[in-house]
Structures are given as structure tokens and as C-alpha cells.
Amino acid sequence: MRNVLLAVDGSNPSEQAAKFLARIPHFDPVKLTVVTVVQPRFVHSSYATNELIQKAYEQDRQNAEKMLAKIEPLFDGADVDIQCELLEGVVGESIVQKAKELNADLVVVGATGHSQISRMLLGSVSDFVATHAPCSVLVVRPELLPKPGSPLRVCLAYEGTGPCQAALEEFKECPWHGNTELHVVSIATCLNDLYSDTSFIQHYKDDLAKAQEQLEEVSDHVITHFLEDVHYGEGITRFTEANEMNLVVLGETPRSQFSRFLLGSTSQYVLRHVPCSVWITRNRMIKNLKQGTQEQSKVTANR
Structure with missing residues (x-):
């Protein structure tokens, strides 16, 4: 529990996951790496894609940076060394790879969907991370967090x-x-x-x-x-x-x-x-x- 990776994407579940992590007490100092993943845009080759893709990518980066800036204050006053990082690639795979590189003790992600059917659907980022991460994983569902x-x-x-x-x-x-x-x-x-x-x-x-x-x-x-x-x-x-x-x-x-x-x-x-x-x-x-x-x-x- 000294090396934690928190993955956020700007959604309410990921923000609630960050807030839940912030309320978990700890004995020792924690190194917290907060990541968000920008996935490359793909457009049909018949378009003039270079400028379009670049603009979309820059917008994604700006949104990601704003999102990371919102997460940092949640841990003010805690014994946490926080670093924010922007990753590029496929979301689930990028998070798992980063967990391996950091030798993380715990990965924290938010999960969408709380109906019986949506919980059983495969392919979501949280399901991929929970299945493939090399370390412990905390999947946060915001609907049933305590008030x-x-x-x-x-x-x-x-x-x-x-x-x-x-x-x-x-x-x-x-x-x-x-x-x-x-x-x-x-x-x-x-x-x-x-x-x-x-x-x-x-x-x-x-x-x-x-x-x-x-x-x-x-x-x-x-x-x-x-x-x-x-x-x-x-x-x-x-x-x-x-x-x-x-x-x-x-x-x-x-x-x-x-x-x-x-x-x-x-x-x-x-x-x-x-x-x-x-x-x-x-x-x-x-x-x-x-x-x-x-x-x-x-x-x-x-x-």
C-alpha cells in the first residue's frame, strides 16, 4: 500500500474512485501516481486527417490536464507524494503496463454500470484492468459508496x-x-x-x-x-x-x-x-x- 496507481478519465465513476481512495487511511507515506490515457483518434483515410487528428489530440490532452488538476487537491493534507502523468495508447492496456513499470501495490479504477446486466458485460476498462493487472486492484462503484x-x-x-x-x-x-x-x-x-x-x-x-x-x-x-x-x-x-x-x-x-x-x-x-x-x-x-x-x-x- 505504499505505491498506488489511480486511473482517471474525467467520468463521475473515476472522480468518485479518487475521492474514495482519498478517504482510505494509511499508516505509511504513499506514493500516488495519477494517470489518464489519451487514445489516438482514427479517421477514414479519405479525409485530410493530419490537421484534424492533431486538433482532436490536442483537445484531448487539454481535457486530460484539466482533469488531473482537479484530482490533486483531493489529497491535500494527506501524507501522499502525488505525481500526475498523461499516457498515450489503448486505455486498459496502458494502465496495466504502467502498473507493471511502477511495480504498483494497488491499482484503483472506477466502474460504470450497476445493473445486474451491465455488471456482467465484458470488455470494460475496469474489467480488463481487474483481470490483467499484476497487483491488487480496487474497482470503485460510486452508486453504493457510503454517504x-x-x-x-x-x-x-x-x-x-x-x-x-x-x-x-x-x-x-x-x-x-x-x-x-x-x-x-x-x-x-x-x-x-x-x-x-x-x-x-x-x-x-x-x-x-x-x-x-x-x-x-x-x-x-x-x-x-x-x-x-x-x-x-x-x-x-x-x-x-x-x-x-x-x-x-x-x-x-x-x-x-x-x-x-x-x-x-x-x-x-x-x-x-x-x-x-x-x-x-x-x-x-x-x-x-x-x-x-x-x-x-x-x-x-x-x-
């Missing part, structure tokens, strides 16, 4: 696995004390006869208790929920809608460049079905695992 003075209601999907623990640790890097309600949700799929195995149920509840203990270090209001559903993504979606969550946080299993093109993962399902903002933790080393690896390396080196 001023209202608490931020967060659902953290947790099941004790490595990706879920990584999401928990990334979330803990922000001090959420104050006006935040944090709901930690564990979904058990297809339990049926397993309900008779009390040790199996207790395993879920023990994981939730451990998660709650960790999160109470950064949040004053942590509530755990143990639920049953036939599908993990559907369970998270139903809980989010029923309890009017503003943000869903979940971890994603590290994937190769090829596997990112495949559909069906939990993170993609949740992103396309929940009505609120989604924070996906990706390709992040778990702190405890990293520390254990470092300690093991020291032991090996001393032999």
Missing part, C-alpha cells in the same frame, strides 16, 4: 487459506478505527452431512476467531459470520446485497498470465455480480510466510 457521515460497511471474504490471509494482511495496512463496520464472512459450500461433524464446523469458526483477533488491531467494529451456500461467490454476493455492503475484500490465488484470461474464478464472479466496490488482493506474499522463508534462508546460510 457523508455514514459508516463504511466492508465485507471481507475469509476461509483461512493463503489468498484470504493475504487479503486480510493487506487490509490491515490501513487503520480503519472509527466509522467503519467490518464483517468477516466465511462461506461453507455443500456441507450437508458434514454438519454432523462438529470438528469440521469448529475449524471454520476457529479460523473466523483468528481473523477477528487480527483485524481488531485496526478496526473497532469487527463482526464474524459463518454461512452455508452452494457456491462461494454466490454466498458472498447474497450476503453483500442483503446487508448493503459498500466494499467487498477478497484474496485471489496467484495466476499466470495465461490463466488470467480464463473465466470462472471467485474474484471475477464477485466483481461481476456484487453491486458495490470490490478490492481484489493479488500476487501478494503472506507476511508470516515471507518471514518464515527469510528465517529459513538465514539458517541455511549459517550452516
Whole structure:
């Protein structure tokens, strides 16, 4: 959470994404790179295109510069080193490439459309970035952001696995004390006869208790929920809608460049079905695992 890339395009969703990012607290100084992408114009070759394209391009640049100037004041007073940059190229691909160049920890984008159909449509910039970015991604849907003075209601999907623990640790890097309600949700799929195995149920509840203990270090209001559903993504979606969550946080299993093109993962399902903002933790080393690896390396080196 020290190196953040915010992509804006002048739309209301991207402006709301910037405002939401500005309200997220942080312990350490943040290097924030704000980018907007100017995509080249293409005109039929029968026109005298040179002058036309140049004028359109210059207008796009001017609009982009004005937009970046509006974003900067949102972070006044925060411990943020902000830099603005104008990119050229295809929008989604340019954002992903910039995230790679910066070695960003988090990419923040706004999303349009909040109906059930529009959330499931493929091809949008936010969907492309969320699918292809090499790091964690926060997709902000402005329609269900909390109103001023209202608490931020967060659902953290947790099941004790490595990706879920990584999401928990990334979330803990922000001090959420104050006006935040944090709901930690564990979904058990297809339990049926397993309900008779009390040790199996207790395993879920023990994981939730451990998660709650960790999160109470950064949040004053942590509530755990143990639920049953036939599908993990559907369970998270139903809980989010029923309890009017503003943000869903979940971890994603590290994937190769090829596997990112495949559909069906939990993170993609949740992103396309929940009505609120989604924070996906990706390709992040778990702190405890990293520390254990470092300690093991020291032991090996001393032999």
C-alpha cells in the first residue's frame, strides 16, 4: 500500500474512485501516481486527417490536464507524494503496463454500470484492468459508496487459506478505527452431512476467531459470520446485497498470465455480480510466510 496507481478519465465513476481512495487511511507515506490515457483518434483515410487528428489530440490532452488538476487537491493534507502523468495508447492496456513499470501495490479504477446486466458485460476498462493487472486492484462503484457521515460497511471474504490471509494482511495496512463496520464472512459450500461433524464446523469458526483477533488491531467494529451456500461467490454476493455492503475484500490465488484470461474464478464472479466496490488482493506474499522463508534462508546460510 505504499505505491498506488489511480486511473482517471474525467467520468463521475473515476472522480468518485479518487475521492474514495482519498478517504482510505494509511499508516505509511504513499506514493500516488495519477494517470489518464489519451487514445489516438482514427479517421477514414479519405479525409485530410493530419490537421484534424492533431486538433482532436490536442483537445484531448487539454481535457486530460484539466482533469488531473482537479484530482490533486483531493489529497491535500494527506501524507501522499502525488505525481500526475498523461499516457498515450489503448486505455486498459496502458494502465496495466504502467502498473507493471511502477511495480504498483494497488491499482484503483472506477466502474460504470450497476445493473445486474451491465455488471456482467465484458470488455470494460475496469474489467480488463481487474483481470490483467499484476497487483491488487480496487474497482470503485460510486452508486453504493457510503454517504457523508455514514459508516463504511466492508465485507471481507475469509476461509483461512493463503489468498484470504493475504487479503486480510493487506487490509490491515490501513487503520480503519472509527466509522467503519467490518464483517468477516466465511462461506461453507455443500456441507450437508458434514454438519454432523462438529470438528469440521469448529475449524471454520476457529479460523473466523483468528481473523477477528487480527483485524481488531485496526478496526473497532469487527463482526464474524459463518454461512452455508452452494457456491462461494454466490454466498458472498447474497450476503453483500442483503446487508448493503459498500466494499467487498477478497484474496485471489496467484495466476499466470495465461490463466488470467480464463473465466470462472471467485474474484471475477464477485466483481461481476456484487453491486458495490470490490478490492481484489493479488500476487501478494503472506507476511508470516515471507518471514518464515527469510528465517529459513538465514539458517541455511549459517550452516
